[in-house]
Amino acid sequence: MYTNIASLLAKLDSMALYIEDNKPDCILLTETWLSSDISDSLIGLNEYTLYRTDRTSRGGGACILLKQALFNQFSVICNSKRYGNTELVSVVCSHNSQNFSLVCVYRPPGSPLVDDELLYDEIKRLCHLRSNLIIFGDFNFPNISWQNVQSQTNDDSTAQFIDMLHETNLTQLVAAPTRFRVGQEPSLLDLVLTTDLNLLGEIRHCAPIGISDHCVIETTLQYHSSSLQKHHFRKHSKIHFEGLNSDLTNTDWTSLYSTSCCTEAWNIFRNVLCDLVSRHTTTYKVKCNRTKPLITQTFIKRAKIKKQTME
Known part of the structure; x- marks a missing residue:
């Protein structure tokens, strides 16, 4: 998933709820508003490894969070760049012959042309060096018509950005507005660029996190993992409520x-409750065949419905 979070620390609780509900493997965020004074441990998303680049002044910033389970299959190399107030962070996930590269970019409005040129040169370099490249980010180009990929203004940065897309053969996948603010016209600021259309599934626009005015963009990354994996799940329909209620x-x-302190009291209550729920919940193992990552249960159900309607 990707979004412009507009202060990660201010929306940590909302972010944690989103993660609990959706369990994304990869999270890319712009406008994190983090600084060198804020350690990774303070963010506290323990299931994820954080890669970030911060701005020396207030605002901006970009980060990528990868779920720890990915490190069982891939080795990860991170790199980050900063051009003025433009931030870029990238990771390369590789295993044997397969790999994919994720890049997260925040380009502020009114970025100087000299900074933009450095950013475009870096994107060109990444396109040349890396295969399976996917770039997420808030580029703040509201005046590009994506139906014909043309600028509606005479801005030099916009024109050079479009030239860079043509030169690198990058395809932009987001079609609908991503930023909504009261009193302003919705705009398409957040982009998903890729060198291979087959890398990603459907682009979905979801509700913002917290009070952010940028929607969440969700998609599915198609890659081959090991053919057989064991996963442990907690089946909430198998909670033993009598024992749980007795212990409570x-x-x-x-x-x-x-x-x-109400915050400490809440943490005590939450930890006790989670521990008791874990004790009284049945867990089970399933084996997932990932040799056909495109064939999901939803796909199979829809295929059956289509077959029935055609008979």
Whole structure:
């Protein structure tokens, strides 16, 4: 998933809820508003490894978060660049003969042409060096008509950006507006660029995280993993509620709440509840055949429905 988060720290709770519901393997964020004073551990998304590039002043920033499970299959190399107030962070995930590269870019409005030229040169270099390249980012080009990939203004940066797309053979996949602000016309600022259309599934626009005015862009990355993997799932329909309710009743909450801080009290309650739910929940193992990553259960169901309607 990708979005312009407009302050990651301010939306950590909303981000954690999104991750809990959707469990994305890769997260790309722009306008993180992080600084060197903020450590990775303070962000606290423990299931993910964070790669970031920050701005020395307030605002901006880009980051990529990769789920720890990916590191069982891929080795990861990270690189980051900064051109004025434009930030770029990239990762290369490789295993044997297969690899894919993810790039996250934040280009602020009114970026100087000299910074833009350096950014475009770096994108050209990445296109030349890397296969299976996918670039997500907020490029702040609202005046490009993507139906015919033409600029509606005489801006030099916009014109050079379009020339760079043609030169590198990058394809832009987002078709609908991605930023919505009251009193302003919706605009398409967040882009997904790729060198291979077969790398990604459908581009989906989803609700923003927190009070951000940029929607979330979700898609599926198509790559081959090992043919057989074991995954552990918690099946919530198998929760033993009688035992859970008994343990909750017998918990000495008074002794646990020895703090006057509501945040600490909430963390105590959440940790106790999660621990008890884990104890009283049945877990099971499934084996997933990933030799055909395109054939999902949803695809199979829709294929059956189509077959029935044609008979």
